[in-house]
Amino acid sequence: MIRLHSIAGSRSFRVLWLLHELGEDPEVIRYGIINGSLHTEEFRAISPARRAPALEIDGRVLFESGAIVQYLCETRDGHGLMPALGDPERADWLMWLHYSETLACHIQNLNMQHLFLPDPSSRSVTVMGLETKRLAITLQGVEQALQGHDYLLPSGFSAVDIMMGFTLESASHYVRFDRFPKLSAYRDRIAARPAYRSAQDAEGPQEFYDRDFYEMPGE
Numbered sequence: 001m002i003r004l005h006s007i008a009g010s011r012s013f014r015v016l017w018l019l020h021e022l023g024e025d026p027e028v029i030r031y032g033i034i035n036g037s038l039h040t041e042e043f044r045a046i047s048p049a050r051r052a053p054a055l056e057i058d059g060r061v062l063f064e065s066g067a068i069v070q071y072l073c074e075t076r077d078g079h080g081l082m083p084a085l086g087d088p089e090r091a092d093w094l095m096w097l098h099y100s101e102t103l104a105c106h107i108q109n110l111n112m113q114h115l116f117l118p119d120p121s122s123r124s125v126t127v128m129g130l131e132t133k134r135l136a137i138t139l140q141g142v143e144q145a146l147q148g149h150d151y152l153l154p155s156g157f158s159a160v161d162i163m164m165g166f167t168l169e170s171a172s173h174y175v176r177f178d179r180f181p182k183l184s185a186y187r188d189r190i191a192a193r194p195a196y197r198s199a200q201d202a203e204g205p206q207e208f209y210d211r212d213f214y215e216m217p218g219e
């Protein structure tokens with residue numbers, strides 16, 4: 001039995017998509033950010049920071065999307081989604097695994113400011129501006145990395161493209177992608193994968209964003 005504790009449109013999608021790439025179809029338990037469903041004793045026993053994703057697998061519970069992605073790659077065979085120890089691309093794989101989380105943190109801060117603060121007057125235009133710039137700089141790093149190849153690793157698609165994939169979809173609500181031609185083509189390329197699409201169907205509609213793009217207040 002594989003059971004994924006998930007918020008649609010969140011980092012949980014990384015785990016769901018990877019499981020679909022591996023041919024798994026986990027049970028999905030759905031939560032919401034603002035409906036209180038994360039704040040139960042039952043969920044705290046699964047995820048101490050009350051965050052998604054958490055994954056019940058192999059008789060244990062795992063949290064932290066990057067750790068779950070690495071665990072799945074290390075414990076499942078025959079997928080080619082992680083370079084072996086000693087492979088020269090292994091260090092790059094680890095670097096991009098964690099870089100994806102750097103990106104996700106900027107998005108999380110922007111989500112907080114644009115979407116989740118109950119009182120809009122408590123937003124900080126300074127923080128929103130800084131986080132938008134820092135997100136754009138971080139995306140530019142991915143744009144540069146994609147010069148000359150289609151995926152983050154020159155050898156081809158791997159699980160770090162899955163880690164990155166969810167963040168690109170969310171990032172495009174805050175930073176315009178027309179200045180990132182490589183990144184735009186990469187986003188379309190990875191979103192066309194059958195496992196990406198089947199994971200999206202299994203996840204159901206996201207509840208974060210109600211428009212394509214969020215301008216800075218006053219713009």
Ligand SMILES: N[C@@H](CCC(=O)N[C@@H](CS)C(=O)NCC(=O)O)C(=O)O
Pocket residue numbers: 007010011012033038050051052053063064065066101
């Ligand atoms: N570093 C953690 C972050 C987990 C995280 O913050 N998840 C968000 C959804 S993307 C969440 O559960 N937020 C609920 C909250 O902040 O209350 C991971 O990669 O799993």
